[in-house]
Amino acid sequence: MANTSSRTLRLLSLLQARRYWPGPLLAGRLEVSPRTLRRDVDRLRELGYPVDAHPGVDGGYALAPGAALPPLVVDDDEAMELAVAIQSHLATGTGGDAALRALTKIIQVMPRRLRARLDAVRSSTTPAPWSSDTVAPVDHAVLATLALARRDSERVRFGYRSIDGTQTSRLVEPFQLVPLGRRWYLVGYDLDRRDWRTFRIDRIITAEGAGTTFASRTPPFDDVAAFVRTNVLGSASGGRHRVEVIVEATAEIVSARFGRWADVQARTSKSCLVSMEPDSLDGPLVTLASIGAEFTVLTPPELATMAADWGARLTRAGQNSEGGAAAF
Amino acid sequence: MANTSSRTLRLLSLLQARRYWPGPLLAGRLEVSPRTLRRDVDRLRELGYPVDAHPGVDGGYALAPGAALPPLVVDDDEAMELAVAIQSHLATGTGGDAALRALTKIIQVMPRRLRARLDAVRSSTTPAPWSSDTVAPVDHAVLATLALARRDSERVRFGYRSIDGTQTSRLVEPFQLVPLGRRWYLVGYDLDRRDWRTFRIDRIITAEGAGTTFASRTPPFDDVAAFVRTNVLGSASGGRHRVEVIVEATAEIVSARFGRWADVQARTSKSCLVSMEPDSLDGPLVTLASIGAEFTVLTPPELATMAADWGARLTRAGQNSEGGAAAF
DNA sequence: GGATCGCGGTCACTTCCTGACCGCAATGAA
DNA sequence: TTCATTGCGGTCAGGAAGTGACCGCGATCC
Secondary structure, three states, X not given: OOOHHHHHHHHHHHHHHOOOXXXXXXXXXXXXXXXXXXXXXXXXXXXXXXXXXXXXXOXXXXXXXXXXXXXXXXXXXXXXXXXXXXXXXXXXXXXXXHHXXXXXXXXXXXXXXXXXXXXXXXHOOOOOOOOOOOOOOOOXXXXXXXXXXXXXXXXXXXXXXXXXXXXXXXXXXXXXXXXXXXXXXXXXXXXXXXXXXXXXXXXXXXXXXXXXXXXXXOOOOOOHHHHHHHXXXXXXXOOOOOEEEEEOOXXXXXXXXXXXXXXXXEEEXXXXXXXXXXXXXHHHHHHHHHHOOOEEEEEOHHHHHHHHHHHHHHHHHHHHHHHHHHXX | OOOHHHHHXXXXXXXXXOOOEOHHHHHHHHOOOHHHHHHHHHHHHXXXXXXXXXXXXXXXXXXXXXXXXXXXXXXXXXXXXXHHHHHHHHHOOOOOHHHHHHHHHHHHHOOHHHHHHHHHHHHOOOOOOOOOOOOXXXXXXXXXXXXXXXXXXXXXXXXXXXXXXXXXXXXXXEEEEEEEOOEEEEEEEEOOOOEEEEEEHHHEEEEEEEEEEOOOOOOOXXXXXXXXXXXXXXXXXXXXXXXXXXXXXXXXXHHHHHHHHOEEEEEEOOEEEEEEOOOOOHHHHHHHHHXXXXXXXXXXXXXXXXXXXXXXXHHHHHHHHHHHHHHO
């Protein structure tokens, strides 16, 4: 620990943990003379991390926002929270490639005890309020494994549950992870099938690195996202619905509720047309109900049936409960 | 850049950006001889960051999970995603003190251009599907400012919108940020009122550091969380409800839906009692409806009325839509 | 068996790091 | 205003590193 570079790192971590540090205090903490501390600060500045200094009786050093991002020195708990946060961020479909890279970095360097904690937290993850259990959320462990493997050009072996329920084992060279809609897809070269395939990540079970690396192949397509789109939409797209609903409310209000999951177009000043292609009908129905406005389902008929069903149930609940309340 | 410690940092970053690095390649990248690279790797190991090495023709170095967390070397995009993820994590009420610290660290060292991007992203945040618009989400900028100020013992000035709508300006010495339920509260010493106060963070507008630091005061309470609880519950708690509902489904199913927002107790093998104290009745009703089981509202009566209301509306929607479908 | 790679020892040379001085400038309190 | 505190940077000498060039060894894979 008497090293220079180690001390520089510790200084960086101290400056990240608290804003203002009086010089003598820092020097004492690092067990060097104030002169050496000044030199260390200079070193940090040369590395591109600007350190502000204030002379005077209440002076001290402070790490200022600069041109470059310094390495983040985080402790166990902070790393846990970061990992959990970015995982749920990914699971909701927001967040792109950089989020995946960040997660990969964190997971890679995480001590085993932390990974164990992370797995424990995973199981108690807050359920997405509107997703029914038919929409399986992405398994974070699988996602992390795939991301690591892709980055390191390592083959992966995983079990894949196809739409008809059969389960197969695959050996794949991962090429890219693509978020599309609310889902994540893996594009890769299937070594058994000897062809490029698209896999839905929520159908992948127990992925693990195969231990062998591979040389990168040239894919037969230019745009990966387009490849995924055609593959997903071309095949039996399994449970996807086309929904069109007229809602008696302004487009702003409705759009605010659906966010990016639906396309909202104004019809009149007080009604609008909502169209979307959700995985499940639960979510849209929940959102429609919570808007508090009248609506009419154009398609699919199942949604209308569901609405009637929910309506009947809620009406019963209202009646039961009012009766119960009157009995008090 | 010819420094030893800078090189060590760069080595760390390289090892985080890709798993396997052949030795000669790394040496070339760092512009040192392979011997020096070996010494650098040794240095990292001495610092507690285990580096695996594989001899042989396909060998190389890899950063292994170890006892300590190495500093995370992230690029701009990754830092953005991390910040966004942890902010929405905080906004949903999950995530504790460590999450706040992590956010503070990231925000503090973030270059200005990144902060600007972060602000832009904030405005386009996805709306929480079940929160009605009366439940204002936490303003991330405010939260970050308060967290920074608290950590650095800096006074903050902010506008506070009280429950009756009047707006006042406050100068406060922040003591602690406390998550309670789905809300965040600031406990601090109000310099104008000369007393300890609790502020709801979603009622704070445009907070900024006052530039002056303060010496820590001894608060007149031991348990901050308890202080907040009594203050919040004692005062006009503004829109809080006590909900008790009997659901005709197993406790597991119901508990999985409500997560940590409700206390679920089994009554019989096929029904359970759900109790919670939500800010709004929309969320609970949405969740109750989406379970797909019969339920009875014990309290409050408003929830029963709402259920009846929703039921009527959904029933109308179902009828309208079926009629429309039949006309095709 | 050979090529490739990582490991670690040694040696001489060079670089730097460190602590101890020094005077100077800025800041805030008495 | 004066004074103490704090940061800044220069210089110097001794010591501690870092560095590259060797070397032989062992592991791994083809």
